[in-house]
Amino acid sequence: MKRIKDLKGKRVLIRIDANVPIEKGKVIDNERIIAHKETLAYLIKHKAKIIIIAHIGRPGGKVVKKYAMDPVIKEIERVLRKKVQKIETKNWKWSKKREEEVIAQTHALKPGQIAMCDNVRFAKEEKKNGGTLAKTMASLGDLFVFDGFAVAHRPAASVIGISKYLPSYTGFLMQKEIKGLEKVVKKPSHPLVIALGGVKMKTKVEVIKNFIKDADSILIGGGLANTYFGAKGYGIGNSRIDKEMEQEIMKYGKKNNVFMPIDVIVGDKNGKAYSVVDIKKKPHLICNKQQAIFDIGPKTLMAYIKHIEKAKTVIWNGAMGYFEQSPYHIGTMAIAESIARASKKRTYTIIGGGETLQAATIANIKKDINLVSTGGGAMISFLSGSVLPAIEALQKKK
Secondary structure: OOOOOOOOOOEEEEEOOOOOOEEOOEEOOOHHHHOOHHHHHHHHHOOOEEEEEOOOOOOOOOOOHHHOOHHHHHHHHHHHOOOEEEEOOOOOOOOHHHHHHHHHHHHHOOOOOEEEEOOHHHOOOOOOOOOOHHHHHHOOOOEEEEOOHHHOOOOOHHHHHHHHOOOEEEOHHHHHHHHHHHHHHHOOOOOEEEEEOOOOOHHHHHHHHHHOOOOOEEEEOHHHHHHHHHHHOOEEOOOOOOHHHHHHHHHHHOOOOEEOOOEEEEEOOOOOOEEEEEOOOOOOEEEOOOOEEEEEOHHHHHHHHHHHHHOOEEEEEOOOOOOOOOOOOHHHHHHHHHHHHHHHOOOEEEEOOHHHHHHHHHHOOHHHOOEEOOOHHHHHHHHOOOOOHHHHHHHHHO
8 A cells, every 4th residue: 555656636446345234224333344444544645536346245236225335335434534425336337428427426526535336246247257347347446456355255346357457456454464364374473273163164174274284283163073073973963064074074183283172062052951062982972853062062162272372373263153142152252262362472363254253242352363354255265275366366467
């Protein structure tokens, strides 16, 4: 961002991540918007004409009223304390006259003013960077700034297409995310501990694969652990698993630096009937078909915390269990708190992923973490060794 000069009066098209939860027409969690404040403030200060593009939800390439950007516009106004105009781009298919009107609206902005377009996913070409959509978007700016790390792994028109037509730069949030993640991918301080859980298993297995030689400890919980036990022949009742990942998790679960739970909490979904079950070396019945594994057990928790306490680098993505329901929240909350304590002792910590950030909010630990990544999928893709499409497009531009 600091390399951008002579912004005054230039139209700066900026892609942010504003996919925030909305209820009754109001944004109920504005953290993703706040994450872009530094970049937007920089553009305002340097008198750019700012045109924001973003998305909400999955409207499927159609104009859907509930996915309109109006609540986001109001929230950006509140965060920046500045008026934000709306540009009616609709589905991004315009007549020649309408195209001229939209472009004229961007030119008419005064230096330091902000406008925001309709949901970019109202355009059916957005998802696969099809047709002339990227060129159409590019017509609204003189420069392009990509700051939406959370969508950096998507090969969409607003992610990889616009940079073909405009001088392009990364925003401060994007720079922060890349710098923080590169630190643990390239030269992490050891011991390096990675805690993985949650229900999205395929991408987590790729992270294990990428770090299996470098990580000192990989701590497994959630669906990954369930899948491992199921593949080994344990009776896991109604536990959440991914059968497609059984062979992969079996392969990595045998490694000396990969740790599976030694006990678990099983019970019913509402948490009224539960018990602790020790995991024996030979496959056995962990729970019946009316029950499921919902959390790591106390012995596992204490063992995992010891690994975290010794760590110099910790990466966490994915809850250890069904933390939304008491008493199955204990494992995830305790892991969150132990990571926060480690961070205060100069351990470098990174957390990311939707449910991970939700748990971190409940545990009130975000303030103690070195990098709270805004992108779950993008973070996992980066950590798995993939080149993010957005980064590749920006590098090609250079």
